[in-house]
Amino acid sequence: xxxxxxxxxxxxxxxxxxxxxxxxxxxxxxxxxxxxxxxxxxxxxxxxxxxxxxxxxxxxxxxxxxxxxxxxxxxxxxxxxxxxxxxxxxxxxxxxxxxxxxxxxxxxxxxxxxxxxxxxxxxxxxxxxxxxxxxxxxxxxxxxxxxxxxxxxxxxxxxxxxxxxxxxxxxxxxxxxxxxxxxxxxxxxxxxxxxxxxxxxxxxxxxxxxxxxxxxxxxxxxxxxxxxxxxxxxxxxxxxxxxxxxxxxxxxxxxxxxx
Amino acid sequence: xxxxxxxxxxxxxxxxxxxxxxxxxxxxxxxxxxxxxxxxxxxxxxxxxxxxxxxxxxxxxxxxxxxxxxxxxxxxxxxxxxxxxxxxxxxxxxxxxxxxxxxxxxxxxxxxxxxxxxxxxxxxxxxxxxxxxxxxxxxxxxxxxxxxxxxxxxxxxxxxxxxxxxxxxxxxxxxxxxxxxxxxxxxxxxxxxxxxxxxxxxxxxxxxxxxxxxxxxxxxxxxxxxxxxxxxxxxxxxxxxxxxxxxxxxxxxxxxxxx
DNA sequence: CGTTCTGTTGACCACGTTCAATCAGTGTGG
DNA sequence: CCACACTGATTGAACGTGGTCAACAGAACG
Numbered sequence: 001x002x003x004x005x006x007x008x009x010x011x012x013x014x015x016x017x018x019x020x021x022x023x024x025x026x027x028x029x030x031x032x033x034x035x036x037x038x039x040x041x042x043x044x045x046x047x048x049x050x051x052x053x054x055x056x057x058x059x060x061x062x063x064x065x066x067x068x069x070x071x072x073x074x075x076x077x078x079x080x081x082x083x084x085x086x087x088x089x090x091x092x093x094x095x096x097x098x099x100x101x102x103x104x105x106x107x108x109x110x111x112x113x114x115x116x117x118x119x120x121x122x123x124x125x126x127x128x129x130x131x132x133x134x135x136x137x138x139x140x141x142x143x144x145x146x147x148x149x150x151x152x153x154x155x156x157x158x159x160x161x162x163x164x165x166x167x168x169x170x171x172x173x174x175x176x177x178x179x180x181x182x183x184x185x186x187x188x189x190x191x192x193x194x195x196x197x198x199x200x201x202x203x204x205x206x207x208x209x210x211x212x213x214x215x216x217x218x219x220x221x222x223x224x225x226x227x228x229x230x231x232x233x234x235x236x237x238x239x240x241x242x243x244x245x246x247x248x249x250x251x252x253x254x255x256x257x258x259x
Numbered sequence: 260x261x262x263x264x265x266x267x268x269x270x271x272x273x274x275x276x277x278x279x280x281x282x283x284x285x286x287x288x289x290x291x292x293x294x295x296x297x298x299x300x301x302x303x304x305x306x307x308x309x310x311x312x313x314x315x316x317x318x319x320x321x322x323x324x325x326x327x328x329x330x331x332x333x334x335x336x337x338x339x340x341x342x343x344x345x346x347x348x349x350x351x352x353x354x355x356x357x358x359x360x361x362x363x364x365x366x367x368x369x370x371x372x373x374x375x376x377x378x379x380x381x382x383x384x385x386x387x388x389x390x391x392x393x394x395x396x397x398x399x400x401x402x403x404x405x406x407x408x409x410x411x412x413x414x415x416x417x418x419x420x421x422x423x424x425x426x427x428x429x430x431x432x433x434x435x436x437x438x439x440x441x442x443x444x445x446x447x448x449x450x451x452x453x454x455x456x457x458x459x460x461x462x463x464x465x466x467x468x469x470x471x472x473x474x475x476x477x478x479x480x481x482x483x484x485x486x487x488x489x490x491x492x493x494x495x496x497x498x499x500x501x502x503x504x505x506x507x508x509x510x511x512x513x514x515x516x517x518x
Numbered sequence: 519c520g521t522t523c524t525g526t527t528g529a530c531c532a533c534g535t536t537c538a539a540t541c542a543g544t545g546t547g548g
Numbered sequence: 549c550c551a552c553a554c555t556g557a558t559t560g561a562a563c564g565t566g567g568t569c570a571a572c573a574g575a576a577c578g
């Protein structure tokens with residue numbers, strides 16, 4: 001199996017990083033709900049903002065790391081692999097998601113994270129995380145809240161892979177991503193669909209199928225007039241039938257935390 | 260499919276609840292690391308301590324709840340179901356685990372929790388959770404830490420169900436539970452095994468198999484001299500081979516948070 | 519001692535995998 | 549500009565893991 005990502009690529013430090021104070025992403029990121037007057041010094045915990053190319057390995061499975069990141073924009077995958085090379089994608093990370101937190105920050109990473117598209121990320125030194133959380137209970141609460149939401153998503157994936165046939169898994173994944181993406185940018189009309197840079201192999205790795213079977217199943221969904229994928233965009237053609245098929249609950253992806 | 264649990268059973272309020280101050284469970288629960296002098300008033304957030312029978316539905320999937328709980332002792336399952344009645348167990352909850360937290364505390368539960376054995380639980384009103392976390396950043400940090408560990412466990416289950424064959428899934432589950440249980444009570448010798456109250460149907464629901472196939476696969480593992488199950492106890496006969504088979508990483512279940 | 523729950527066994531089947539060939543789209547270099 | 553390579557999608561045939569259904573055995577329990 002060929003390597004699916006590249007390491008040691010050049011990453012570019014943003015010369016004019018966004019300021020938390022007027023960052024549009026913040027409302028769905030870790031600093032959501034932080035008081036205006038605290039934002040400037042909270043921002044000091046950020047080490048830098050980076051521009052990262054596609055297929056860059058932000059975290060390597062089994063190796064320790066120096067930073068955690070807020071994903072400012074772009075797509076990334078959080079995955080684990082088995083020794084025979086098979087890969088399971090745990091979650092697709094999108095704008096605002098917090099990447100790389102785990103119970104023991106100095107332990108080796110239990111999973112890998114790789115960008116799918118070019119991304120902008122805000123890097124926070126792991127060594128200062130504990131201070132940051134202790135300094136601001138609201139941020140610690142927000143981290144718990146975010147983790148709970150990621151857990152909810154992970155659990156729906158577990159339900160899908162463990163107990164649903166291929167069609168339903170695929171339908172569920174499309175709906176989840178569609179709703180998450182739409183709420184990143186509610187302004188876009190439904191008929192324009194959403195950005196969708198995934199290869200079928202990545203879809204399969206997310207729902208526990210092979211690329212071959214994804215291809216076959218996807219064709220069924222297309223022929224049934226449920227979805228359309230064209231030009232790296234995803235269109236939901238028949239939301240009602242698709243939701244019924246997937247038993248999809250939009251509240252799992254809804255972003256409605258306190259404040 | 261018959262109902263797998265009972266509701267509206269009598270639960271019993273403990274007349275002499277344990278005090279957090281000298282609770283042996285606390286070192287792996289939410290109040291781990293809380294300063295001695297704060298424990299008494301933190302304990303005030305606890306509404307009551309209950310004795311709950313086996314097969315009691317602590318949380319019902321899709322319904323709102325009034326409390327969150329610390330599981331003081333006993334076994335519980337966290338699960339989701341599909342409309343056709345199939346069930347996926349997300350995680351087995353053991354002594355010290357925090358039950359029922361989710362991003363939006365007033366929203367309907369995204370999963371159900373049912374006791375497998377009789378359990379003792381400490382109930383905290385959901386309405387006061389936010390206050391409690393805001394009042395003590397250390398508790399908010401601990402909640403984030405615990406959630407991160409639960410997430411890590413959930414992710415290993417997702418890897419198993421998505422990408423491993425039956426034998427390996429089963430081996431992994433046994434090792435995970437064995438290690439979690441042993442660190443609850445490290446005093447017990449290896450040859451005595453660990454408590455193991457699971458039916459094969461529950462094992463199957465946890466790793467995405469049917470009870471029939473669990474039966475067959477389990478016999479293989481037994482005949483290969485890897486494990487033994489007898490009298491509701493689990494014995495790991497050949498740790499090395501079993502770990503190699505499962506690709507098990509003990510650090511996932513290790514409890515080593517700050518403080 | 520019967521009833522109920524849990525585990526075992528067998529036969530059959532299907533969903534999804536595997537492997538391989540082919541095709542389409544996209545750059546890339548001569 | 550075309551030839552070539554490379555990547556991702558498609559299709560087909562054969563296979564296998566695990567599911568389904570049903571009958572039965574044993575253990576647990578009232």
